[in-house]
Amino acid sequence: MTTFAPDSLVLNRKLPLWYQVSQSLRASILGRSPQEPLRLPTEDRLAEHYGVSVLTMRQALKELETEGLISRHRRRGTFIEPSAQRGAPVRLLGSVDAIVAQQSGERATVLSHGAVPVPADLAEHFPGLDEVVEYRRLRCEESSGEPTNWAENAVRPELAERIDLADLTRLPMTKVLRDAVGVRISRITDTVEARLADPETARLLNVPLLSPILHYTGVTYDESGRVVDVARIRYRGDRFSFTVTLEA
Structure with a gap:
């Protein structure tokens, strides 16, 4: 199954790594196109992608799960919730x-x-x-x-x-x-x-x-x-x- 590809991130060592990773992944999830797959890569692959430990990655994913942006299923993997999307835009008319x-x-x-x-x-x-x-x-x-x-x-x-x-x-x-x-x-x-x-x-x-x-x-x-x-x-x-x- 094809998995969702998050954006890359250059980490700032002065801020909690799990927080930076969660915010980057959150932005990638909310900014994805409807055609992109809902399944996230494994914890190991994500940790390698961001250059952090699996423990840090797990903490970042826990934050997103608490927000309701992802769901985690034993032996099946981690999935983006279909309802995870930006709010409806306010449309204004002008010249x-x-x-x-x-x-x-x-x-x-x-x-x-x-x-x-x-x-x-x-x-x-x-x-x-x-x-x-x-x-x-x-x-x-x-x-x-x-x-x-x-x-x-x-x-x-x-x-x-x-x-x-x-x-x-x-x-x-x-x-x-x-x-x-x-x-x-x-x-x-x-x-x-x-x-x-x-x-x-x-x-x-x-x-x-x-x-x-x-x-x-x-x-x-x-x-x-x-x-x-x-x-x-x-x-x-x-x-x-x-x-x-x-x-x-």
Whole structure:
């Protein structure tokens, strides 16, 4: 039987190992796609994967079992509970201009860009494509130079060919695609959730490992209903809040 594959984790020796492993595995479980298998690897395999002892792994799994995310069965194995999923999202309506305004006002450094295989968790957005062009950028406050967020954008290759990297140092990807590339954007689906800073996010944003961050995912569609860009942005939790104003 095929087993679920958790994300990797770089451990911080200043925090309890079982806690870090449980939080990493918890995020992998809640972020899995519906098509992924429900069966977890054995304790030994998981311990090897995370580089911890079997006793530490057992303690981490016990925590997840207490939360109701997994169930353990003698001789059968450990399984993700089918009900283990994120809560239903709150859907809000707004304009593309409002989203562009929210993303503007900071200078960005392009860390890297280039063609990569379509990430497994984005495959549903890019059917029929083997590769996307990935852009990784770090945004900082202009006055202090302090990092505020970092972004990954996965863009369709034929559109990426027309993107000027200089534009990405001062403009949001949404505005570049719409105004410079000429994409007729019809809608953007936004998801904002609380997460813990992984090692790369902690390094880039200069925050402690596993500290709270806001994780934004924006899926941009053109007029034909095709996904043209998926943005994943990690915001420092100590610098941002999520506020919505609704007119009655």
